[in-house]
Amino acid sequence: MSKKLKVLITGATGKSGSAAIDELLEMGNPVRAFVHSLDERSEKLAAKGVEVFAGDLHNFDEISVAMKGIDTAYFCFPVLVPGVLEATSYFAVAGKEAGLKGIVNMSQISARRDAKSHAAQDHWIGEQILNMTGIPITHLRPTFFDDWFLYIREGIKKDNKIVLPFGDGRWAPVDSGDLGRAVARIAAEPMTYAGEILKLYGPEEYNVYEMSEVLSSVLGRKIKYEPVNIERWAELDAERGADDHFLQHVTNVALDCMDGIFAGTNDTLGTIIGDKPTTLSEFFTTWKAAF
């Protein structure tokens, strides 16, 4: 039997990164977790037997040291924080020096050369930077995560309303845990999808009116969708503490969503994880108490 690849997971305490680690441990692959802070989340990883490396993706020396002895790596940088291109460049150079056999890159479905969202355009440029390394790479371009509903859960709980700026836009919400499982599968067998850009969707496409019906049915009370325009959304988001970087991104991807950029579904995610992807109803059921 061939030796299992050792995988570096960045974003290791985040949603997809932590799910990737659980899957890799189950698969018997050794893991090094690149964590941003040493806290109770990193302690939980260490308790599972994961090698923990604390560092900042904006520090070239730290990511370089973290790559030593690593076979393949997952690049994941939060969309809320500016600086994805600096982090991507450091990761690319460090990965090339370390002789990585594969990279899985978390991008997004709205990533394209002419994206109006700076973060989405930066994801596209980041894909090009990583491609230049010559390392076998798989770019993941998921649609919106289910977790969006957790971001607005207070309004759902208090007012029985989903307030979002997505009009009648449609998408198939995808589970970040399923994405993590996909990251693990590809990082463990990096040639399977090498050179591919994978559009990843949840199993069912809806508009938010239909999503509110799914939530109402799970909760047993009526939850109404209240679409708001971009200006009103920006005000509400700023009240929640969102900064200009995030607002610039969200307001532009909301327009993308209404223009159909997020629409569609396929069975790629299910094929990669060898399982039925999580439905929106299952996600709402798991998080029922939060709503």
Ligand SMILES: NC(=O)c1ccc[n+]([C@@H]2O[C@H](COP(=O)([O-])OP(=O)(O)OC[C@H]3O[C@@H](n4cnc5c(N)ncnc54)[C@H](OP(=O)(O)O)[C@@H]3O)[C@@H](O)[C@H]2O)c1
């Ligand atoms: N949400 C969506 O609907 C959606 C859709 C498509 C694509 N995506 C993409 O998904 C990615 C985010 O994935 P996710 O939601 O799984 O991640 P996440 O839950 O946002 O977690 C981000 C992780 O990165 C760590 N981190 C933050 N700043 C760092 C730094 N400077 N150096 C090292 N680590 C740092 C965080 O640690 P701390 O908490 O300790 O800072 C955290 O563990 C983004 O690239 C986004 O564009 C998201």
